[in-house]
Amino acid sequence: MIDLTTATVYPGLCLLEGTNLSEGRGTDLPFQIFGAPWFSPQNLAQELNSLNLPGITFKDTLFTPISIPAKSKNPHFKDTLCYGAKLKIVNRDSFKPYYSGVQILNTLYRLNPDSFQWRLRSIRVLSGTDAVRQVISAQGNLDSLFTTWQPAITDFIEIRKKYLLYE
Numbered sequence: 001m002i003d004l005t006t007a008t009v010y011p012g013l014c015l016l017e018g019t020n021l022s023e024g025r026g027t028d029l030p031f032q033i034f035g036a037p038w039f040s041p042q043n044l045a046q047e048l049n050s051l052n053l054p055g056i057t058f059k060d061t062l063f064t065p066i067s068i069p070a071k072s073k074n075p076h077f078k079d080t081l082c083y084g085a086k087l088k089i090v091n092r093d094s095f096k097p098y099y100s101g102v103q104i105l106n107t108l109y110r111l112n113p114d115s116f117q118w119r120l121r122s123i124r125v126l127s128g129t130d131a132v133r134q135v136i137s138a139q140g141n142l143d144s145l146f147t148t149w150q151p152a153i154t155d156f157i158e159i160r161k162k163y164l165l166y167e
Contacts, residue, residue, distance in 0.1 A: 012101020018123025035084015048137030055095030
């Protein structure tokens, strides 16, 4: 991780590694920029901003992933101009990395379903379930998926309290 912002967004934006899209590896802003050669950057940023995801905004961007020794030897779309979005954290306390990552992935799929491809094993491992891919591919209801996770999240938050050193 090159900086705190990358570490903050990684838990959600790592989901892009389960697709054929660029997650910004091979640039100075891995996981903060993302896209592919086929996106309309202005449309993508507009669609992502319309989600009103907590704590983040998006700006259209162009980038060309390159080989960076000891960091990213063979990034997606190496030496190819990509059109995409740059994520900016505006409130780290309200930002929800995983929730945002799933919503971003859904938007990327919805905008270009014919060009978008899943890396089946990778997305299953990264998301911890095949449900994320299945719901997005079927253009199903993400809110219903998130609701099914809520009891486990609530239980985890309660269990972890005794392990927190600081409040």
